Every structure is written in structure tokens, then in C-alpha cells.
Amino acid sequence: MTSSYLAKRRMRKVFCLDDFEPAARRHLPASIFAYVCSPAETGQSMDDNRAVFQDIRFVPRILRDVSKRTTARPLWGHEWAAPFGISPMAVSALTAYRGDLVLAQAAAAENIPMVMSGSSLMRIEDVIKAAPKSWFQAYLPPTTERIAALVQRVANAGFETLVVTVDVAVRGSTEHYERAHFHSPLQPGLRLLWEGLSHPAWAIGTFGRTIATTGLPHFENSDSEKRIPVMARNMVREFSGRAHLAWDAMERIRAQWKGKLILKGILHPHDAQKAKVLGVDGIVLSNHGGRQLDGAVSPMRVLPAVRAAVGDMPLMIDSGFRRGTDVIKALALGADFVFVGRPFNYAATVGGHAGVVKASTILKKEIFDALGMMGVTSPESLNAGYVKVAADALTRFDDVLDQ
Ligand SMILES: Cc1cc2nc3c(=O)[nH]c(=O)nc-3n(C[C@H](O)[C@H](O)[C@H](O)COP(=O)(O)O)c2cc1C
Known part of the structure; x- marks a missing residue:
């Protein structure tokens, strides 16, 4: 059986992004699936990332010629095919064979942006060569010298x-995936062996194939030189050490980095303003998909306030986007671009390149159709007049002091 036949079989019940999740749950060892799907602590933020869309409803317009519509969206001189991209996700090459490359190449084929995680298992040099429009996401190493080198x-x-x-000054709760026996690095042992034996398609098609072709993967890009294997007994990955970092670290990066610079993980308008003054090119509003500070507000609830604070600076958003209509609600409230995390990870896991293309195609079609039903012909035509937001759905900042 070829891998493309198996991918098709695994995706035969996929009609929307949410359908990738049960398929990935079946395919992956429980501990690894838990790492991808889990929220922090009680899941308040992850739940709110979905609940917020219930508070925003459309007020569509009728009898306008919508026969010629486009989902295309320009950003910094490049016209992307859709107003969404793929969020950075750690260890994507553990869930899908050569996952980072698969995501990057499929995104390139779809002409949507893909952000490669700093906690990835493939070398950035290999990914950018294969998909030159990919973006890179960094977690800051602890010292000025190591940041500059990275x-x-x-x-x-x-x-x-x-x-x-910038929303990981300290590591969030790992309770859920520890409960499911996920460790980073993976710990070799009977449990891992059993998980592999009970999930042979993943064990052979992803993990075994990776080891057979390139050897045991390492965290290649967290730092300029340090490499840590993905599987090791008694080894602890360094997640701490950046708690002391402050805005001056970003000032130094801005002075050094000549390309586009984006801060991801902002939720407060004052921080967004600070980022703008510092000279970043854009920001991503995010609560890390509810994986970091449980109880952190859904970025949708702060979007209009942040837009008002930053003027026309490119404003991106992620956390909980699953439908074309979700994307349209964000665009109407002031976002320029939306990023999607877990569903693309699941899509690469169960379907490889074809899976990621399928996920992108589904989301693009949902946006295309919804634009028509809204009475608009492009993402740029959307504005707050097309949505009705429930009272108290948005976070008010006029009584919040900057601390
Ligand atoms: C498995 C997994 C790994 C992640 N790793 C990173 C990471 O390395 N860097 C980062 O900035 N965000 C990371 N995130 C957060 C995503 O970039 C993004 O903010 C979040 O997934 C968006 O929410 P969604 O999954 O509900 O779409 C990760 C998320 C997941 C699910």
C-alpha cells in the first residue's frame, strides 16, 4: 500500500478542519497526540478561543454583484492566496514524517505563509532552501550573545x-501531557515501545522512517549551536533562563535584524503600541492556542482595541480559528491575517503534503463562499459594519492602567 493511498484513506471522512483531529488521534501514540491537542490547566483559554465566535454575528448585505470574488491578501508586497497561514508548531517532524518540510512545501504550493517553529527537529537551512518564502519563529535564548548568534x-x-x-517568559503548565506520559525529549522505554507497537503506521511511517533516513532527530534551531536529541534518557531540555528578558532584548534584535520582524503573543494594546514604537513590522495577537497562561483572554476579544492602538500596522491573530467564518470575523474586526495551528499539524500527520493542501483548500473555500454570502468580493472590503458583537464580548481597556 502506498503512503498516498493510506493518506487518502485516513482523510476520507475529512470535510472540515475539525475532522482532522479524530483522524490524528487514531494515528498518533496517545502521549504525542496529547502534546499537540492539550491546553494548559483547565482549558479556559482554549474554550474561550472558540466561544468568542458565538459572540460575533454577521450582518450580511444583499443584491451586490459577488460573481467575481477573491480570497487573496497582500502583505508586505507579496500577494498571498488567502488571508491565513500556518502557526509555528514545535516538533512537527515527530507527528508527521519531515513535518516542518511538509508544512513549508505545502504552504508554498498553496501560496500561504508558514512559520517554522524554533523548537523544530529539522534544520532551518534545509527548510528555507526548499520553501524560500517560509518565516522563522524564535524563542529567545537566555543570553544576549546567544540571541545575537541565533x-x-x-x-x-x-x-x-x-x-x-514573547508569551513564554516562563514555561506554561505541562500537566496534561505529563499525565499522558509525554516527555521532551522522549524517554526510551517499554511505554514508548508499546505506544509504537500499537500505532504501527506512525511508528514505521514517521518515526522509523525518520531514523532510517536521517538518524535520531535533534532540536536543531532553538539556539545557534546547542543540539538536543528528541529521544534521550535522563536529559532535561532547557525551557527556563529567559525570565529576565525585557524590551531591551527586542531593541537589540531590531537593530540587528534587517528583515521583517514580528512579535507573537501580544494581548494588551499598550504592549502592541510599545512594539510599534520599537519598530517591529507586525504583531500576532495570540494566547498560544490556550497552551500557555490558562485564563488568558481570547485574542479576538482584544482585537478592536489593539487595532485602535496600532493604527495601520500589520496585525495578525491566532488561537482557535477553525472556520472560514472565524477568519472573516477577525478580518472584519481589524485583523490583516489569521494563523491556524493544530488543524494543520493534524493535517500533516494524517495526510502529509496532500493533507496540508486539503486543509488549506477547505479553509479557502469556506472563506470564498462566506465572502459571497456576506455580499463582499474581497477580504479588504470587510469592516466592523458587517458584524454585530454581543455586549461585553470585547475587553475594554479605558479603565486599565499600564503597569
Ligand atoms: C503542538 C504545538 C506546538 C506549538 N509550538 C509553538 C512554538 O514552537 N512556537 C510558538 O510560537 N508557538 C507554538 N505553538 C502555538 C501556535 O503557534 C499557535 O499560537 C496556536 O497553536 C494557535 O492556536 P490553535 O492551535 O488553536 O490554532 C504551538 C502550538 C501547538 C498546538
């Missing part, structure tokens, strides 16, 4: 867009 490496590799994730 930024230099990303520039040398040829990336034009650097996303720095």
Missing part, C-alpha cells in the same frame, strides 16, 4: 521574516 544564523540561512514569540 538571529545571525536565521539571517545567514536566508529567512526574510523573523517571528519572535
